[in-house]
Amino acid sequence: MxxxxxxxxxxxxxxxxxxxxxxxxxxxxxxxxxxxxxxxxxxxxxxxxxxxxxxxxxxxxxxxxxxxxxxxxxxxxxxxxxxxxxxxxxxxxxxxxxxxxxxxxxxxxxxxQARENPKVNWKRKLGLLWRPELVHIQERNQLPRYRQKSKDFVIDKILLKVPRERLYGQISDELFERDYTVIEKDIRAYKKEALLKRLK
Missing domain, CATH: 3.40.1350.60 (Trna Endonuclease; Chain: A, domain 1)
Known part of the structure; x- marks a missing residue:
């Protein structure tokens, strides 16, 4: 067995x-x-x-x-x-x-053989990415950073502004590049930056 x-x-x-x-x-x-x-x-x-x-x-x-x-x-x-x-x-x-x-x-x-999933929820799929990875996608597509907005807000904006055919590759690129040794530091830095902006 x-x-x-x-x-x-x-x-x-x-x-x-x-x-x-x-x-x-x-x-x-x-x-x-x-x-x-x-x-x-x-x-x-x-x-x-x-x-x-x-x-x-x-x-x-x-x-x-x-x-x-x-x-x-x-x-x-x-x-x-x-x-x-x-x-x-x-x-x-x-x-x-x-x-x-x-x-x-x-x-x-x-x-x-698997066929394309007709039920994929793009909001959930993008939600697999960490906030710094979403920032990269925003930058690649010349979108504002929306620093003080929630992750859900950012995902909604990406889905509104970026064609799905472009997002397929960009989501994969972020996951190929994901570095678990540095991401915690990146997330902490991002949260600190967002907090300082709110305090101002």
Whole structure:
């Protein structure tokens, strides 16, 4: 039996072979659920939910609703126990990857290719970005910084002013460049700047 921990690293290798330039973000909070894997592609975000043979479908319907709001494409990655029934549990635009043990190693098979998610909520998708990343997008599109406004306000302005076809690549660019070692410092600096502006 393959467990989640057995699947992850080989899955990342498989995805890199299939897609080339990718960035993997694990355990990303989205709504009331947590995405097992977010795969950043040059012009799309792809969510992947892993259901190993040790897992059940108990939380899947809620997870599907959350994935559908955030990502351009979604996949479910399932062990052999779930392979025959998984199609009943995910929308028909979700891709399906099966995984089984071959000579002690996980082997992946593309059962169904993902199609573009018709339910993606662009406000939620942009909400995956941190405030300094949104500032970069504002700068790239010659928008005001709206320093004293909320993150939701800024997202609404971006969606109003920037064409979606341009945002696909810009959101991916920010996530490709995300540096977890410096972002905390950037966020603190941004909040301090915003606070000083309010005090003035």
């Amino acid at each position: 393959l467990y989640d921990k057995d699947i992850r690293e080989p899955l990342f290798d498989y995805l890199e072979e299939q897609y080339g330039k990718i960035r993997i973000i694990e355990e990303k909070q989205m709504g009331r659920s947590r995405a097992d894997v977010v795969m950043v592609l040059p012009k799309a975000l792809c969510g992947l939910e892993i259901k190993s043979d040790a897992d059940t479908y108990a939380r899947l319907s809620r997870q599907v609703r959350d994935y559908n709001q955030y990502f351009d494409y979604n996949y479910i990655v399932v062990g052999t126990k779930h392979a025959h029934h998984v199609e009943e549990h995910v929308p028909d635009w979700w891709g399906i990857l099966t995984v089984e043990s071959e000579e002690g190693k996980p082997d992946f098979y593309l059962l169904r």
